[in-house]
Amino acid sequence: MQFSFEKIIKRETFAMVLEMQIYTSLVASCVSVIGLFANGEWKMLRMEMEEFHKGHVSYVLTLVGTAVSWQLGSVSAVALIFLVSSLFSNLIGTLSLIVTPLAALVVFDDKLTVAKIAAITFAIPGVAFYMYKNYLDGLKVERASESLAD
Structure with missing residues (x-):
């Protein structure tokens, strides 16, 4: 990634960091959703939610919190590559x-x-x-x- 910032992209802005993160996350999300539907695991989501011991709302909040945390961590990692090494x-x-x-x-x-x-x-x-x-x-x-x- 550091190589792509220095040699290929040649633009050093934080907007570029966010753009790079958005594109990689978009591709990863699409592949994950395709895999979820391709192997039929989407049918098990309701059962998984029912078995979650803290309730439906906590289950959804856990998923959303995990997604947001991963995005923040990924943007931070890319920003560190951009700013430091x-x-x-x-x-x-x-x-x-x-x-x-x-x-x-x-x-x-x-x-x-x-x-x-x-x-x-x-x-x-x-x-x-x-x-x-x-x-x-x-x-x-x-x-x-x-x-x-x-």
């Missing part, structure tokens, strides 16, 4: 692998599964290595500026 955007995504399950444990009284533990376990070193590399790069720049000052 794709590496930093991936770091924030990796950091969310740590924060999201822990927040779900605290806020929603969720269960800690093996998959969540694995995601957290693999994400922590990734974030730590990125921060350490950033620290080393900062030291290198600082030393270079000190040697130029001497």
Whole structure:
């Protein structure tokens, strides 16, 4: 995506970020709806809504909230790529692998599964290595500026 901003699109506006997100989301939504109807799962939506333990309104609000949250997250990721770099955007995504399950444990009284533990376990070193590399790069720049000052 960063490559497409720099080499192909060559327009650096936040409107372009939103436009890119809208097009990708539109394609993903169309493919999902086609898949929903193609395999017949749309027939199960009413049953799924009936079985939702908090009621119909909560079911719909959960779906809408999830959709809005995903869009905000996607726009934020594209904006980070646009404003900073794709590496930093991936770091924030990796950091969310740590924060999201822990927040779900605290806020929603969720269960800690093996998959969540694995995601957290693999994400922590990734974030730590990125921060350490950033620290080393900062030291290198600082030393270079000190040697130029001497």
